Amino acid sequence: MKNAVNAMPVYAPVAHDEVMEAIGHKIQDHALHRGSHPALISDHGIVSWQTLMNRVNRIANRLREAGLQQGDSVAALSENSAEYVALYLGTLTAGGCMVPLSGMASAESLALMLKDCEAQFLFVSRKNRDLLIAFRPQLELLPDERIIALGEQGEGIGQGLSDWLGHGPGDPRPAEVSLDDPFNIIYSSGTTGTPKGILHDYRFRQRQIMRLSRFGLDGDAINLVSTPLYSNTTLVSVLPTLFYGGTLVIMAKFDAHRFLELAEKHRVTHAMLVPVQYQRVLADPDFDRFDLSSFKVKLCTSAPLRGDVIADAMARWPGNIREVYGLTEGGISTSLDCAAHPDKWDSVGLPTEGAEVRVIGENGKELPPGETGELVGRAISMMRGYINRPEQTREMLWTSPEGDVFYRSGDMGRIDEEGFVYILDRRKDMIISGGFNIYAVDLEKVLLAHPAVADAAVIGIPSEHWGETPLGLIVRRAGHDETESEILEWANGQLGKAQRLASIELREELPRSTIGKVLKRELRGPYWNKAAQ
Known part of the structure; x- marks a missing residue:
């Protein structure tokens, strides 16, 4: 390409590095x-x-x-x-x-x-x-x-x-x-x-394809694609399926009931879903009527999958769940085998083969297990760089005391004594109230445990006294009429003094990207814009 990429890739050494199988050659076979x-199945035929x-x-x-x-x-x-x-x-x-x-x-x-x-x-x-x-x-x-x-x-x-x-x-x-x-x-x-x-x-792609094929994304796979092709989330499962000659069942737009119909009709074995899709599919009133016995593995990425959702899916939906955590840029790479580690469902698993994940503090120094900081990682798949943005590429790098280059994730998290990685929040979404760091995920877990709450997001809004303070935005579950004040009182009774929510607001729905991420910047905007006036 004509664009000069001003940051060269950094790779962890692996034995199969020199093997070259271009997808353009491979698929001819x-x-x-x-x-x-069948290669592709859509509403227009096979x-x-x-x-x-x-x-x-x-x-x-x-x-x-x-x-x-x-x-x-x-x-x-x-x-x-x-x-x-x-x-x-x-x-x-x-x-x-x-x-x-x-x-x-x-x-x-x-x-x-x-x-x-x-x-x-x-x-x-x-x-x-x-x-x-x-x-x-x-x-x-x-x-x-x-x-x-x-x-x-x-x-x-x-x-x-x-x-x-x-x-x-x-x-x-x-x-x-x-x-x-x-x-x-x-x-x-x-x-x-x-x-x-x-x-x-x-x-990058070849190494990723080989790694994902271990989840059964091969020539026997029937992979139901319901997230958009412009997202790396989708490509992670689509490319290995095509590389090995499997079948893609393509949805132009996700619909939970239609997903179930297609899964049953085409005896789907695999699907890559984001957390909100799991919730919508499992909430379909006809879910238990569908024959989903052909499923072998369901994948999840883009955001952590809540433990209660994993529990529901593992109980009612045949096949294992493999949660995958990583960046589009590469570097960070973990996977959770939900069947093998039922006590770790609140984590995003262990670093994958050839990957290393560490936690660093504000001063850039590595933190010990159990302490919270920014997650950094290096893996066998790492981008070439941001095109035409050498400075932003350099800003993403962290060099270990041993001289190895890691990618900064922008995610706050911790690693336990067994090496399992936990994500708490995006660094830019962390709420600093009165000098205390508050992680939205901790507050969201409490809100979601309330029987009246179907969906929740916590954001930091301006506060004259504390600098910023947490606000809970919730979608109420059908059939419930609990008030904001009732839910606020209940939630704050479960939270520590430094974590307590300032207030709660009801919403009809929370804005999400096409791959299911809550758009917190969009939620915060009106509050901070008003404060700036």
Whole structure:
């Protein structure tokens, strides 16, 4: 790619480092040896591996014919679909670097991202037509012929994908790539300026694919995909399934009841879900009527899965749960085997093979087991850096006394005597009230234990006396009419004096990202903006 990444990767040594199996080469075998096996299942039907590979190769060949050079960025703005998966694989097969973009981002941010990664092509679904129209004038260097509709009709976007492909050849010509070549750029979430572009190379992805295959994400997997493809959460399970020739069942948009219908119908074996999805699926009134006996492993990431939710899922939902904690940047990597460690469900597990996690204090010094500080880690998968942001890349690094480089997570946590890692809060979300550190997760656990509380978030709001003070925002469970003051009195009776909530407010729902994270910055904004006036 044309972007110079001003921070070189740091890797823990592993024996299989030099093995190279590019996904563009690997998947060609699936068309030959399991051509009739389902590769993709969606509301539009079943796509076999032979059909998928023909589409993938046509996309790859057309991209190169249209001017794609090795390492060039190809961006996509779309909901999940079979065409999107084909485009992703086609870009990699052509030697390009895939840049999946979020439809939740603003038009201004999307324009900045596309300039930042120097996208040479942009594929947009019809659903995102209005977004494209809003930022199209800012893409002076991207000609119309390189903006393609990811679908059959352009409808103001440009030429449709099928028309753009024409009758081009579908013969396999996968690009020769190295472990150091760019694989994808994932943009971090952000509401101001340009989100940081996280560059993964083939080494990062290959190591991750091999590690996740140990959870059974292989050629026999039937993986139900319900989180968006622009999220690393999704790619963690999607890429190994495709690499080994399994089957993806694709949801364009998550719906708990529809998830259960698809899981039963297609005998799904695996799924990557975020915590709020577990809660919604388990809360479906028809949950116990569905046959979910085909499940082998369910994965969870993006935020810690509460112990009570794990208990409910382990009791009612066949198959194990493997909770995965990590950063899109890499470095931090832990996993919790819920079946093997029922006494550790409040943790995010142990460091994975080749990973190391430590805790540091405000002064950057390492803290002993049991003490709370910022989690830092190094692992076999670590990003190349933030593109065009060498200073922000350097700010993320922490060097141990032994001279090893770790990534700072921004998460506050601790490690117990047995090595299990516990997350307490995002560092930026920690509440400092009267000089005491208050971790929202401790207060949220108490609120969620109240029978009237269905969902909860705790944020710090301005306080003249304490600097800031904790406010509880709750969603009341259906059928309950307890007041805010009643719930506040109950919760503060369970909390320590320094932790007590100043007040509680009822909400209809809590704002969440598309991968289920509560948007605390959005919740805090009105209170701090008012205080600044």
